[in-house]
Amino acid sequence: AAAPAGLPDLRGQRYLISAGGTREPLDPVRFLGNRSSGKQGAQLARAAAQAGAAVDLVAANIDVAVLADLPPGVRVRAVETTAQLQTACAELAPGADAVIMAAAVADYRPAHTAEHKMKKDGDAGLTLELAQNPDVLRGLVAQRAAEGWGAALVGFAAETGSPGRPALELAEEKLLRKGCDLLVFNDVSAGRAFGSEDNEVAILAVRDGRAHVAARAHGSKAQVSHAVIGAVAALPRR
Ligand code: CTP
Ligand code: CA
Secondary structure: OOOOOOOOOOOOOEEEEEEEEOOEEEEOOEEEOOOOOOHHHHHHHHHHHHOOOEEEEEEEOOOHHHHOOOOOOEEEEEEOOHHHHHHHHHHHHHHOOEEEEOOEOOOEEEOOOOOOOOOOOOOOOOOOOEEEOOOHHHHHHHHHHHHOOOOEEEEEEEEOOEOOEOHHHHHHHHHHHHOOOEEEEEEOOOOOOOOOOEEEEEEEEEEOOEEEEEEEEEEEHHHHHHHHHHHHHOOOOO
């Protein structure tokens, strides 16, 4: 069947999409994590599959309800930690036409993971030592340059901005810093929440070493997904 109206024809293409949020274990029963629901990433997988692509969805701690009813073209690989997400992406990206990093990747992990459940120490507080996680997306940019494969690389960023630093400016800098091809920027200054049904994004691209807004999209996460898939498909082939 042809792709639904508004979607590019992705038959014969392979998309790798990471979604959800990574969790970093403190001990066998506790973790550091984030509230990403994985809904946007699941909708991206749905849209890419509807457009005809074979999709690998690397799902970091996504509720089964969010993954229910995905089309048959979507293969789900469940991961928990950033290290597992990185391994899965490094393995699958070389065979992909596009990699969309919608996952909220934990920036830090506990420097030590306790083998046994941690016990309280009297009434003392607890200080955790954290180590910085590798940047999976930057790693893929470097891997692509070293190995010469051709997947488009797409990041996601939610920014609030800060006094004197508009969120859009931070997103443009982030795109150039990461070295990926597109950055889907979500302005969360107005207090738009994680896990919500609606979304509003600007899709940033690079031209002549400068970041610019290539497209804007708002509406349901499905509508935003269609815009993102359209922008990815419109990138020049590498
Ligand atoms: N990302 C990644 N690996 C990380 C952190 C982020 O691959 N360790 C990816 C995310 O999946 C996303 C993009 O990078 O596609 C931007 O994530 P973001 O958290 O906004 O960027 P950071 O580089 O972590 O910057 P910040 O300090 O603003 O969190
Ligand atoms: Ca981060």
